[in-house]
Ligand SMILES: O=C(O)COP(=O)(O)O
């Protein structure tokens with residue numbers, strides 16, 4: 326029997342990455358001659374991949390850019406972002422302790438993110454926490470990405486987990502839609518990056534701190550089995 330699994334989103338859920346995403350975005354914008362961003366309004370665009378963040382910042386500056394230019398900006402973004410890891414990015418308070426508790430209770434833990442896979446792996450390695458995860462899958466790991474359920478199913482399969490005893494943890498509408506599309510329960514954190522309060526997207530639970538995410542909460546959301554009950 327495959328073990329139960331908890332799948333975390335990355336940006337805004339597992340790691341507070343916004344300052345470094347902003348630095349890398351501004352580097353790419355400046356190289357393209359586009360106004361850089363000074364406020365943190367861009368956080369609401371995190372979760373759909375860096376290309377969407379760059380497109381939104383470009384629109385906000387009143388510019389339209391052709392796909393090849395956007396490709397160049399994406400390369401500039403990734404070069405800067407990956408060269409400066411881990412930068413100021415930090416795992417959210419108590420998330421590592423929570424993950425260690427789940428692993429000790431024989432849950433697998435994995436990451437399903439719309440970051441490119443190499444960025445996700447490099448960041449988690451730079452933070453010294455990559456070893457906690459049985460799979461780290463990004464927007465380019467499979468032919469589909471969140472909110473397509475195939476991204477979440479694929480992550481569970483690579484990790485060797487049980488799709489029927491899986492839980493998603495995320496911070497955005499994208500994550501909640503992904504879990505719903507997959508028929509998998511979802512816990513939302515309310516401290517991440519989203520354009521509207523996560524409760525509006527009707528997750529199964531909302532938490533404000535990882536201290537709230539104990540084994541009882543997880544087991545209550547999963548179908549009963551000898552492994553999870
Ligand atoms: O938008 C991104 O770059 C990734 O965001 P995610 O880790 O929240 O999926």
Ligand SMILES: [Mg+2]
Nearest residue numbers: 334336337372
């Ligand atoms: Mg996120």
